[in-house]
Amino acid sequence: MVSPELTVDVSPQPWTGRFDGDGAEHRRWWQAVSPYAPGADSADIPQKASPANSAEVPAVILGFASDEGVRRNKGRTGAALAPAAIRSALGPLAFHLDRTVSDAGDIVVSDGALEAGQVRAGHAMTAMLDAGHLTVVLGGGHETAFASYLGVAGSDAVRGGKRLGILNLDAHFDLRDEPLPSSGTPFLQMAGAEAAAGRAFRYAVVGISEPNNTRSLFNTADGLGVRYLLDEDCTAERVRAFVADFLAAVDVLYLTIDLDVLPASVAPGVSAPAAYGVPLPVVSAVCRQVAESGKLLHLDVAELNPEFDVDGRTAKVAARLVNTLLR
Numbered sequence: 001m002v003s004p005e006l007t008v009d010v011s012p013q014p015w016t017g018r019f020d021g022d023g024a025e026h027r028r029w030w031q032a033v034s035p036y037a038p039g040a041d042s043a044d045i046p047q048k049a050s051p052a053n054s055a056e057v058p059a060v061i062l063g064f065a066s067d068e069g070v071r072r073n074k075g076r077t078g079a080a081l082a083p084a085a086i087r088s089a090l091g092p093l094a095f096h097l098d099r100t101v102s103d104a105g106d107i108v109v110s111d112g113a114l115e116a117g118q119v120r121a122g123h124a125m126t127a128m129l130d131a132g133h134l135t136v137v138l139g140g141g142h143e144t145a146f147a148s149y150l151g152v153a154g155s156d157a158v159r160g161g162k163r164l165g166i167l168n169l170d171a172h173f174d175l176r177d178e179p180l181p182s183s184g185t186p187f188l189q190m191a192g193a194e195a196a197a198g199r200a201f202r203y204a205v206v207g208i209s210e211p212n213n214t215r216s217l218f219n220t221a222d223g224l225g226v227r228y229l230l231d232e233d234c235t236a237e238r239v240r241a242f243v244a245d246f247l248a249a250v251d252v253l254y255l256t257i258d259l260d261v262l263p264a265s266v267a268p269g270v271s272a273p274a275a276y277g278v279p280l281p282v283v284s285a286v287c288r289q290v291a292e293s294g295k296l297l298h299l300d301v302a303e304l305n306p307e308f309d310v311d312g313r314t315a316k317v318a319a320r321l322v323n324t325l326l327r
């Protein structure tokens, strides 16, 4: 198999964390993660390309260091620092995973060059997906989601006819109709791209805050057939049933977590903190449910803003959710 090209702006940096020993029983993320080398791991061995157990699919992490989407959306910038902050929070965590994890480094969005960065990240992701990896993108503002979509939409799985579902954990629809793409527009961009590709747009959102989305955004969501649960309706039981229904209607899932879905006390380090929010145990249960479905193709975590974080609280939550999804 020919190794796919990978061009990133920042190569993988060393991971750090507490050292308890070299043995497997002492292993933490910083000891387990290796630099991504296209073609080097078991995913490229044909008989291992589709492991029977989805918990053994190798994962690869890619950072999307971008402030431009939030800047264009008139929010508080700082999310470009998030990939490094999430890696720092992941590094010391005990490693209980059955899969390998590698780090491909970062795509860096320079001022104004959002669209080009999204395309570059998408290409890198598609190559990783087609080599048999579970891809994990660390944003960036929620403009990260359109980069993720480009990667997923270009994959053999989706081009080959697998029904794609996009599940967003978010206080916002991010269906804004604006002249320029931003952190507020990615899912309307996806709706247009899916229509152009002749595919159904399957988009569901858990955690919508009614006072933080205008009537116009609700109308757009209704017009596109978007399924959603309001934050106040997010009991564990209702969320579980909602996610199960959505999963049943798709073959592969792209899960995107906008950390502002969580209460501001749990996730203060975001551009737009949530006054209400979905409790962490409910969000964590969704992650477990998605992981156990075996349908997870790609995930990303967006909107962490380390400049407004408190004691790294939001970064730690992001790391914990990534760990749960890969477990």
Ligand SMILES: N=CN[C@@H](CCC(=O)O)C(=O)O
Residues within 6 Å of the ligand: 073, 074, 075, 142, 172, 173, 174, 176, 183, 184, 212, 271, 272
């Ligand atoms: N990523 C997008 N976020 C929200 C921001 C809302 C706000 O700033 O209040 C949106 O565009 O709706």
Ligand SMILES: [Mn+2]
Residues within 6 Å of the ligand: 142, 170, 172, 174, 183, 258
């Ligand atoms: Mn969002």
Ligand SMILES: [Mn+2]
Residues within 6 Å of the ligand: 170, 171, 172, 258, 260, 261, 272
């Ligand atoms: Mn949001």
